Every structure is written in structure tokens, then in C-alpha cells.
Amino acid sequence: xxxxxxxxxxxxxxxxxxxxxxxxxxxxxxxxxxxxxxxxxxxxxxxxxxxxxxxxxxxxxxxxxxxxxxxxxxxxxxxxxxxxxxxxxxxxxxxxxxxxxxxxxxxxxxxxxxxxxxxxxxxxxxxxxxxxxxxxxxxxxxxxxxxxxxxxxxxxxxxxxxxxxxxxxxxxxxxxxxxxxxxxxxxxxxxxxxxxxxxxxxxxxxxxxxxxxxxxxxxxxxxxxxxxxxxxxxxxxxxxxxxxxxxxxxxxxxxxxxxxxxxxxxxxxxxxxxxxxxxxxxxxxxxxxxxxxxxxxxxxxxxxxxxxxxxxxxxx
Ligand SMILES: [Zn+2]
Numbered sequence: 001x002x003x004x005x006x007x008x009x010x011x012x013x014x015x016x017x018x019x020x021x022x023x024x025x026x027x028x029x030x031x032x033x034x035x036x037x038x039x040x041x042x043x044x045x046x047x048x049x050x051x052x053x054x055x056x057x058x059x060x061x062x063x064x065x066x067x068x069x070x071x072x073x074x075x076x077x078x079x080x081x082x083x084x085x086x087x088x089x090x091x092x093x094x095x096x097x098x099x100x101x102x103x104x105x106x107x108x109x110x111x112x113x114x115x116x117x118x119x120x121x122x123x124x125x126x127x128x129x130x131x132x133x134x135x136x137x138x139x140x141x142x143x144x145x146x147x148x149x150x151x152x153x154x155x156x157x158x159x160x161x162x163x164x165x166x167x168x169x170x171x172x173x174x175x176x177x178x179x180x181x182x183x184x185x186x187x188x189x190x191x192x193x194x195x196x197x198x199x200x201x202x203x204x205x206x207x208x209x210x211x212x213x214x215x216x217x218x219x220x221x222x223x224x225x226x227x228x229x230x231x232x233x234x235x236x237x238x239x240x241x242x243x244x245x246x247x248x249x250x251x252x253x254x255x256x257x258x259x260x261x262x263x264x265x266x267x268x269x270x271x272x273x274x275x276x277x278x279x280x281x282x283x284x285x286x287x288x289x290x291x292x293x294x295x296x297x298x299x300x301x302x303x304x305x306x307x308x309x310x311x312x313x314x315x316x
Contacts, residue, residue: 002042002093003035005128005174007166008102011054011061011072018054023112025105026051028072029065030085031163033171034093041171045088046164048075053112064161078113086117096126098145098170100187107191107277120192123201127187128174135181148173188212193276193283208289209234215281219252219273222284231269231288233261240267243296247303256303258296266296 010025028051034043050072057069075081097103103118103125110117132148133141146160146169154172158165174182184205194200194214201212216222223229223246231240238261245257252273259267268291273282291299 001037002090003039003096003126003171003174004089004093005033005035005096005167005171006102006106007031007098007163007170008105009061009065009067009161009163010105011051012058013054014056014058020053023053023108025108026054027078027105027109028067028075029163030081031165031167032085032088033164033167034088035171035175039171039175043088044164044168045085047081047084048072049078049081050075052077066159066161078109079115082110082113082115082117094124094126094186095189096128096170096174098127098166099129099142100127103189104191104277107189118189120195120199123188123190125187125189126174126182128170128177130187131177131182131185132173134185135177145169145173152176190274190283190285191277193274204234208287211284211286211288213284213286215276215279215283217281219282222271222273222282228271228284228286231257231259231267233264233267234288234290235264236261238263244300244303245269246271247306249306256299258291258299264290266291266293268295268299 008027008031009029010027012025013019028049030045030047030049032045033041034045036042048071055069057067057072062068095103107118129142129145130140133139133143136151145166149156149169149172152173154169158168160166160169184207188201190212194212197214200214201210203210213222213225213228229246231242232238233240240259240261243258243260246255247257248255255271255273257269259269261267268289270287272285274285275282
């Protein structure tokens with residue numbers, strides 16, 4: 001299997017009034033580096049795309065990328081570049097990008113052009129920005145690509161914010177990450193979230209499990225489903241007892257509960273309610289993890305505080 005480390009540059013409207021709702025940004029450059037299974041660089045891809053929607057460069061984009069309209073005039077149309085890119089990728093690869101937005105915008109641009117490359121079922125990818133901070137700091141901290149390049153003392157031969165150069169830098173960072181981190185904390189591309197129960201995703205990450213549900217019309221419907229509301233012990237798969245929860249953290253998206261397996265101890269579960277990209281529906285991602293008594297206590301304090309606050313609100 002190869003790795004395709006991808007970076008995109010895009011243009012955006014000059015102001016919100018010109019924004020096309022299903023195309024917030026238009027891709028103007030694709031850069032990618034192909035690595036073999038040992039992460040040796042074996043090929044590169046670099047192409048400019050001539051925009052058809054936002055033809056005038058947004059000043060911020062102009063400043064960051066140093067592009068001018070004449071550069072983009074020399075680009076090929078999106079369909080041609082994507083067709084070449086698909087052939088170049090081959091058929092056995094996993095994508096890696098810096099952050100989460102490149103893949104989302106690639107999907108949006110593909111949808112705009114009615115192209116289904118990267119359609120449903122391609123879930124696994126590497127968010128190298130997330131993996132970098134997990135590997136070096138032990139937690140998710142959104143760092144810039146240049147910070148990561150500096151961290152590893154990678155030689156800065158080229159400017160940042162050109163697609164191929166950023167793809168090269170990203171690939172260099174990716175090579176230096178510990179493989180066990182990369183393979184434990186890979187990401188899921190959920191632009192095409194599961195539609196049917198048979199498409200639902202379950203992953204055992206060893207230290208925790210993740211479940212992605214199909215979509216529902218409302219949050220209420222999500223919580224009505226037993227499989228989501230209840231938690232089985234990740235160790236013995238037996239039913240657990242809920243100690244407290246599900247309580248929301250206030251933004252209407254995140255919910256936490258603590259459970260107990262009589263044999264294996266306390267378990268924390270978090271549900272996140274996500275909006276789909278295609279309609280007004282919602283789907284859930286649920287994480288299940290063993291915790292120690294101290295963490296259980298800490299969550300309980302949080303829960304009691306929130307409960308107190310909502311009760312006070314009700315009174316007043
Ligand atoms: Zn158990």
C-alpha cells in the first residue's frame with residue numbers, strides 16, 4: 001500500500017455575497033507526494049487548476065500563495081486534473097493531509113463537478129497535524145506545518161503555501177512520526193457518513209473503541225436507540241450499569257456518561273452529535289474507554305455542577 005500525502009490551495013469569493021453555497025472554496029492547485037509502504041518518496045504530482053467560479057483571486061489568498069490571475073489562466077480544468085490525479089494515485093493507497101479541511105474541500109469540489117471519486121466507503125485517512133501533536137505532545141494541539149518542520153529541523157528549501165511544497169513538508173513530517181501512533185490514531189473521513197445500519201463503523205483502537213452511527217433526523221432519535229444509549233464492556237462485551245449521564249456539556253453536541261462493568265471497572269462514554277454534510281440530519285460518534293476512579297470522580301463533579309446550574313435555571 002502507498003501513501004498519498006496531499007495538499008490543496010484554493011481560492012474563495014471576494015465577499016460573502018458572491019459565495020456559492022455548495023462551493024465555499026474552489027481548488028486552484030493540487031500537490032501530492034506518493035510514498036511507498038516504507039514511506040520512501042516515489043513520485044510527485046503538481047498541477048494548477050483554472051477556476052470557473054471564483055475567477056478573481058481573494059486578496060488574502062493572493063498574499064499567502066503569491067498567485068496571480070495569469071498563473072491560474074495557465075491551469076487546466078478541474079475535471080482534467082482530477083482524472084490525471086486519480087490515475088496517478090493508483091488503486092492501493094491511504095491519504096494523509098495536514099488537518100481536516102483539505103479532504104472536506106476536495107469532496108465539496110468533486111461534488112460540485114458531480115465527480116464521485118473518493119465516494120462512500122473510503123473512511124481511513126491520516127490527519128498528520130493531529131498525529132504530529134499526539135506524537136510530540138501527547139495531546140491534540142493544532143500546530144502549523146512550519147512549526148512541525150522546525151521541530152524536526154527539516155531544511156526549509158521552499159516557500160510554504162504552495163501545494164507541492166506543503167505536501168513535501170507534510171510527507172517529511174509524516175515519515176518521522178512513530179508508526180504505532182500513526183496506526184493507532186488514524187482518522188475517519190466522514191463526508192459520506194454511514195447511511196444504513198450495515199454501513200455503520202466500529203473500530204477498536206486498543207485503548208478505546210469508536211462507533212459511528214447511521215444518520216437520523218433528530219438527536220432525540222439517536223438517543224432512542226439502545227445500541228447508542230447503552231454501553232457494553234469493551235473487555236467482556238457484557239452489559240454495563242449506567243452510574244450517571246448522559247449529560248450535555250452545553251453546546252448541544254457533546255454528551256458524557258459513566259458506566260460500570262462489575263468485573264472490569266469504570267467506563268466513560270462520549271457521544272458527539274454531528275451534522276451531515278448533505279442535509280439537515282445528524283449522526284453520532286461514540287467513544288468508549290476505561291477510566292480510573294479518579295477520573296470517574298472528576299467527571300461526576302462536572303456532572304453535578306451542570307445539573308445544579310440547569311436546576312437553578314429552571315427555578316428562576
Ligand atoms: Zn467487563
